[in-house]
Amino acid sequence: MDDKNIELLVNLIILAISIIISFLIFFCYTSEQSLYFNILKLISLLEIAFLYSKYLSIKETKNFIEENIISLDTYKSLTLLIKFNFDFISSNKYLYQATKGVYIILNIILTIETIILIKRPFNHSTNRINLYKLLSVILLILSMIIQKFIDEDKYRLINDILYFIFVISGIISIVFTIIRFCLNKPLIQSAKNLFVVRHIIYIIILSLIFINELSFFESENFTKRTIVFCLGIIMSLVKISEKFFCCEKNTPKKFKKKGASSMISSNLNAEFMCCILYGMTHIFKKNKDKAILDQNEKTHLIKYLNTIDSKKNDIKSIRLDFASEIEDELIDDNYDEKKERLSLNSGGVNNGEDASITVYFPKKFDDLRKKDGITDDIMIKCFTPSKNKMAIDKMGEGKGKSGSFFFYSYDRKFIIKTITNEEKETMRKILLDYYLYIKERNENNNTLITKIYGIFTVVIKNASSVNVILMQNLFGCSPKNIHRMFDLKGSTVQRKTKNVQNWKKEQVLKDMDYQWITKVESKLINFNKDNVKEIKKNLENDIIFFKRLNLMDYSLLFIIVDYPEKLDPDYNQIIELLFDPKYKGHVYQSEDKKFIYIIGIIDYLQIYNFRKRIETFWKGVLYGKEKNMISAVEPNYYGERFQNFMTKNVFVSEPIS
Secondary structure, eight states: OOHHHHHHHHHHHHHHHHHHHHHHHHHHSOTTSOHHHHHHHHHHHHHHHHHHHHHHTSTTHHHHHIIIIITOGGGHHHHHHHHHHHHHHHHOTTHHHHHHHHHHHHHHHHHHHHHHHHHSSSOOOTTHHHHHHHHHHHHHHHHHHHTTTSOHHHHHHHHHHHHHHHHHHHHHHHHHHHHHHHSSOOSSHHHHHHHHHHHHHHHHHHHHHHHTTOTTOOOOOHHHHHHHHTHHHHHHHHHHHHHHTTOSTTOOHHHHHHOHHHHHHHHHHHHHHHHHHHHHHHHHHHHHTTOOOSSSEEEEEEOOEEEEOTTTTOGGGEEEEOOSOOEEEOOOSSHHHHHHHHHHHHHOOOTTOSEEEEEESHHHHHHHHHHTTOOHHHHHHHHOGGGGHHHHHHOEEOSSTTOOEEEEOTTSSEEEEEEOHHHHHHHHHHHHHHHHHHHHHHTTTOOOBOOEEEEEEEEETTSOOEEEEEEEOSOOSOGGGEEEEEEEOSOOTTOOOTTGGGOOTTOOBOHHHHHHHHHHSTTSOOOOHHHHHHHHHHHHHHHHHHHHTTBOOOEEEEEEEEOOOTTSTTHHHHHHHTTOGGGTTTEEEOTTSSEEEEEEEEOOOOBOOHHHHHHHHHHHHHHGGGGGGSSOOOHHHHHHHHHHHIIIIISOSSOOO
């Protein structure tokens, strides 16, 4: 075997090791990992394709494989697959450049996601990995097609441009990471430092390795090829550190499973939630002192300390030592000053302050809370940060398509939920109508609408703003007594959960599940006749209200609770729901006294806008005959369908046959 063949054999061995290690990285973790690590897994898959196609694109490889490997009888059966793949790639010269281009693009996406991870709290990331998988396949196909219409040198130049974009985006992400983790107050000190170091190493190594692939360096030699073929080995070691960085003795199990990026994200969320809680308790203290003015908006600038003990590495060890001095900035209700406030929120907070929290329509929401007997003292007690350490640890992204984050106060009486800018603006537009309607209905507690008690925008230095709403929790008790929980829209398209037979108590079921379960458990639904009349009348009024405001895509949260035994420690709390004025119109007892039914309309901040019209059209084409049963339909039809489904299937006094 001559020197050239020895070089090719060495490269083949290095390539095989790289591919094996990359495969191990790909299969090492499940889909439970964070979005950040799922992108790394996807990159590993593209890495394998790129390295293999790179090796087989070398001119001398074909003869080397046929003469030195496939000709050996011992390895014939093993190398048939290699020969087949080689024949495929050699007949399609475009795959090498295509996989290289998509590999670089995915790494550009990784740098963008790094910036999002550290800059945007409560990042809604549940479904984005599926989008990136689809994008990778589409880009691979498009890349191979495009190469047929342009010469090879021009396409290589495109990949060079992508490389420089990656370097620039990588540098930007490094700067953002350093600013956020090294210049701000510490979260988990060891974790953040290691995350910064790992990210810098990743960008530098990948940049150096890909210098070899630039079209400016035309010559191919053994050293250059070996460097590229080591890519899988080197980058896999860097990627696997995503998990090992957080494998200290006291690291919570969920972070050991999900990796360092998940731990960093969770602690950034914890920091933000601490700020929200402190800001809200500050606001309610001001309300109590009658310091709030009758205006549409008021911004509080907050100075606080929030650290997590780096030795314990646990959100539960949050120390909440807040500074006592607070500076308030009042924003008058006129256009120019509103514009100035928006500029403040988009750019951050003033010098010397850590965060700002803007409360919208404080007097009106204060009035709605007081009508339900919710005093400022109650709110201060519920949201005192030191009482909510466990609740902060348990907060998380909801299972719905919106991906909103939910935080339950320690006594489970209230929920803080993240909302989009669109939902915030919807609430501001309908606030006067909403306020008058809820105030009128509060007189007799005859509405199914789950009440919103406040809307806020929070900004922390070097992070994006977050909009949240404060709302009542319909089931303000321990969830252990829940029998079933449903999110019902009166729709059938995409309204079925997976593995409903293996239902878990925390799982929210949908319309198709409801119809199946009520047939299996025929005595599950059994409302009192008088209650049914009351509920249907309330529902009718609420639907008329939603139609008038052009609202749609809302849901009925329907919780079925097992009637507790007197020895149950939560017995008194659950029974009191039946008599608490705040829950009147939402809580009922079944006729046979086996269940307690809790009902409320939620997620009603969606106006039928242009985006929803596009969704209606697209899903109408996609689902054809079933287009009338999709969730995105115009408000009048949505309301009628919603009301018909609930009155025929949910609010019934006889068991469903």
